[in-house]
Amino acid sequence: MIIINPATEKPIADIPEDDQASVEKKFQKLQAAQPAFGHMTLPERVGILQRFSELLDTHKTHLADVLSSEVGKPVQQSLNEIGGARARIGWLAGHATTYLSEETMSVTPGMEEKISYEPLGVVCNISAWNYPYLVGVNVFVPALLAGNTVMYKPSEYATLTGLEITRLLKEAGIPDDAFQIAIGGPAVGASLLELPFNGYFFTGSYKTGKQIYEKAAAKMVVCQCELGGKDPLYVAEDVVDAAAVAVGTADGAFYNNGQSCCAVERIYVHKDKYEEYVNAFVAEVQSWKIGSPTEEGVYIGPLSRPGQAAFLEMQVKDAIDKGARLLTGGKRMDRTGYYFEPTVLTGVNHDMEVMKEESFGPIIGIMKVNTEAEAVALMKDTPYGLTAAVYSADKHRAERILEQINAGTGYWNCCDRVSAAVPWSGRGHSGFGATLSHAGLRAFTKPKAYHLRG
């Protein structure tokens, strides 16, 4: 498999891919290693994952360079990602004892009732490229903490990072056979579905997630899917400083080139604040430095995948053909690398793809609304349900709106953020199941109830 740097379009590595026979061998190793790994004490496993986090810190400069070279994000954003991953490991390792230890639920004369949290066994993690450290850590860290052995399939666009993660986990003390990496693209992912894993944990697109869920269902094993989104944001008329809100929310839409599952993907602004908001938003977008990921101060680098520019151009064309106004951007840039201009469209509506289908790129539609009710109806008009955000001076009003929206996460006066303390979960086409928080630690376990008389 040839790895291409999206900023230079040059090959940077050539790595042998797995096939059905090699993943099968790796699976057998994982299966053989699981009982001993599961019997390691929880404090031992916690210690290993904490050491892994320290190694991420020690090697962060190199790791950030590797990540930027294969996905194209500015090096500072790669460093931020590694820092974010460490914060998540800190929370998960720090709370493992609380949520994974045996719990005595009731003791009455002659009867004790308790729960033990057993590992699922050998689990499969098929992962995405946009934040390989974050989406990886969400799965393999709690899986390992709970005593599972793990087959980790990084995205074909983040393979070098997957190899670094594997190396550092082993260096931290994960036994060789307890963590295996499967290298390759969709075909290798599909070959993992032919094996009898005890659980499938997928991060990626709705289209692939649906296929994986259908395959896993027949096996009667646990399956979780963290999928895409079309996350809405509403700016109400009572915001105090619409220009400041525009600056913050532009970052929520364009950070990592908009290639975030929880990026703001569509914006509704009350008519009273619309002009002020849009003017400040466009000024902010036009102020960003676009360039090579290694250049100081760059905010927008190249897209990670070569095909995405054509998809974004299709969304822009569809919107303009249906009456939208292009305020800035709108096309790929005339330079080497997969660069696309940060793009702002207004005069948009829900007949347009850009307001309906995940863009996963530096492009946003901003729509003027007359009432809160209109905003809520539009926010709800989607099969996705990852996050939703409301900017308003009134917390109760924001909570009242967020309650009505079928999404796993609600934000008031913030957006595009994840915390390890609360569940990360989608609804509808954004998936099901949860990572992070107590729910995300226990997702990798089978609770066993004990009724002990005597």
Ligand code: NAD
């Ligand atoms: P993708 O679905 O194209 O690929 C994801 C993974 O699945 C890759 O490792 C790929 O090789 C593998 N794969 C592809 N086809 C397969 C098949 N038929 N069988 C088994 N495996 C297969 O997604 P992507 O482009 O890597 O990621 C982008 C998507 O992920 C976006 O939709 C984004 O919103 C979503 N995402 C969601 C979250 C979340 O937490 N909800 C986080 C990050 C990304």
